[in-house]
Amino acid sequence: MGLNTNISWCGATWNAWYGCRHVSEGCDRCYMFRDMARYGWDPTQIQRSKTRFDAPLKLHKPTRIFTCSWSDFFIQDADAWRPEAWEIIRQTPQHTYLILTKRPQLIRSRLPEDWGEGYPNVWLGVSVENPQMQANRTPLLQQIPAVHRFLSIEPLLEPLDPLDLTGLSWVIVGGESGPGYRPMPHAWVWPILEACQQHDVVFFFKQSAALQPETGTALQHPDGSYWYHHEWPDERRAPIAVAALV
Numbered sequence: 514m515g516l517n518t519n520i521s522w523c524g525a526t527w528n529a530w531y532g533c534r535h536v537s538e539g540c541d542r543c544y545m546f547r548d549m550a551r552y553g554w555d556p557t558q559i560q561r562s563k564t565r566f567d568a569p570l571k572l573h574k575p576t577r578i579f580t581c582s583w584s585d586f587f588i589q590d591a592d593a594w595r596p597e598a599w600e601i602i603r604q605t606p607q608h609t610y611l612i613l614t615k616r617p618q619l620i621r622s623r624l625p626e627d628w629g630e631g632y633p634n635v636w637l638g639v640s641v642e643n644p645q646m647q648a649n650r651t652p653l654l655q656q657i658p659a660v661h662r663f664l665s666i667e668p669l670l671e672p673l674d675p676l677d678l679t680g681l682s683w684v685i686v687g688g689e690s691g692p693g694y695r696p697m698p699h700a701w702v703w704p705i706l707e708a709c710q711q712h713d714v715v716f717f718f719k720q721s722a723a724l725q726p727e728t729g730t731a732l733q734h735p736d737g738s739y740w741y742h743h744e745w746p747d748e749r750r751a752p753i754a755v756a757a758l759v
Contacts, residue, residue, distance in 0.1 A: 518579070518582075519727075520579055520582065521719055521720075521730075521743070522577075522579075522611075522685055522717055522719060522743075522745075523577045523578060523579040523611055524576045524577045524578065525572065525576050525577070525578050525579070526578065526579045526580075526582040526583075527565070527568055527569055527578050527579070527580050527581070527582075527610075528562055528565060528581060528582060528583045528584060529561070529562055529565070529566045529580075529581065529591075529594060529597075529598045529601075530559055530560060530561050530562060530581065530584050530590075530591050530594055531545075531549065531554070531559070531560050531562065531583045531584055532549070532554075532555070532556055532557060532558050532559040532560055532583070532584055532590075533545060533546075533556065533557070533559070533583070533584045533585050533588060534557050534588075536615050536616065537615060537642065537645075537646055538642060538643060538646075538670060539615070539640055539642035539643075539646065539667075539668055539670065540615070542668075542689060542691060542693060542694070542695075544690075544691065545582075545583045545584070547691070548583075549583070559584065559588060559590035559591060561591075561594050566594075566597070566598075566601075567601060569601055569602070569605045569608055570601060570604065570605060572605075572608070573607070574607075575607040575608060575609070576607075576608050576609070577608075577609045577611065577745070578608050578609065578610050578611065579611050579613070580598075580610045580611060580612045580613075581612070581613075585614050585615060585616055586598075586612045586613075586614060587612075587614045587616045587617075587619040587620055587623050588616065588619075589619065592623070595623060596625070599625045602632065602634065602635060603625075603632070605634075606633070606634050607634075608634060609634050609635075609636065609747065610632075610634060610635045610636070611636050611638065611663075612635060612636065612637055612638065613638040613639070613640060613663075613665050614637075614638070614639055614640070615639065615640045615646075615650070617639050617650050617653035617654050617657070618653055620637065620653070620654075620657050621656075621657060624657075628658070629658070630658045630659075630660070631658050631659040631660040631661075632660070633660050635659070635660070635661075636659070636660070636661035636662070636663055636682070636683070636746075637654060637657060637659040637661070637662050637663075638654070638662065638663040638664060638665055638683075639651060639653070639654045639664060639665070640664075640665045640666075640667070641664050641665070641666050641673070642666070642667070642668055642669060642670045642671075643670050643671040643673070644671060644672075644673055644674045647673050647674060647676075648674070651664065651676075651677065652677075654681075655677075655679055655680045655681070661682040661683065661746050661747075662680055662681050662682060662683075663681060663682060663683035663684065663685065663746075664681060664683070664684045664685065665685045665687075666684060666685065666686045666687070666705065667685060667686065667687035667688070667689075667719060668687065668688055668689035668690075668694075668695065668697065668722065669686060669687065669688060669697045669701055669702070670689070670695055670697070671701075672701045672704075673701070673704070673705065675704075675708065676704075676705060676708045678708060678709065678712045678714045681714055682714065682715060682746040683714065683715045683716075683717065683744075683745065683746045684705060684709050684714055684715070684716050684717065685717045685719055686702050686705055686706075686716070686717070686718055686719065687718070687719030687720045687721075687726070688720055688721045688722025688723065688726070688729070689722050690720060690722070690723060690724070690725075690726040691724065692724065694722045694723065694724065695722060696722050697721065697722035699721070699732055699733045700735070702718065702732060703734075703735070706718075706732070715744040715745065715746045716744060717743055717744055717745070718730070718732045718743070
């Protein structure tokens with residue numbers, strides 16, 4: 514469990530297992546591959562955590578937890594461990610688990626038997642980086658029962674087609690960060706925000722595309738003003754307008 518995560522849309526990260534494999538263009542500069550290589554680990558080798566598998570059981574304060582930030586919760590290689598992870602989620606209803614995947618085709622067959630219409634403390638999401646992944650992944654997520662469904666449009670690599678937000682509670686948008694980041698014009702973001710406003714879907718602008726993303730958390734309006742917009746479905750927060758930041 515990473516209690517001091519730099520990911521702005523969660524309070525902690527929980528990696529019951531580590532490692533993943535490339536599935537689409539959004540994976541090209543994934544921080545997991547870079548960071549695991551730095552530690553001398555093979556990022557394509559999926560491994561069960563030896564020390565942090567049960568970390569949520571030791572965290573008593575209600576926390577918004579990004580689940581498997583260094584892997585994919587639904588990756589096939591973790592099938593033997595996932596039932597135990599679901600049991601930990603059941604035992605910790607005080608936490609909110611944000612489960613984000615690039616493999617939505619695997620979700621339904623890997624839900625627990627008592628899932629029903631969804632666990633109240635689990636939000637299911639998919640990553641979308643371009644129109645192809647938007648068309649492939651979003652409809653699959655919309656077909657899965659869940660209390661909250663969300664999109665992580667990060668890194669946004671191309672303008673998206675008009676969004677179908679049916680059944681979605683939350684949209685996160687962000688550009689790519691780190692060395693060699695691919696640009697994300699803010700003009701690509703505004704249609705997404707407008708669609709969220711039209712359909713009353715909560716919107717969270719995470720960052721601009723930048724080497725240091727923490728310096729680019731203001732969304733630039735075409736009129737030259739900037740504003741921040743950080744919202745969660747369970748804790749709706751009013752946007753803070755910031756005029757004429759230059």
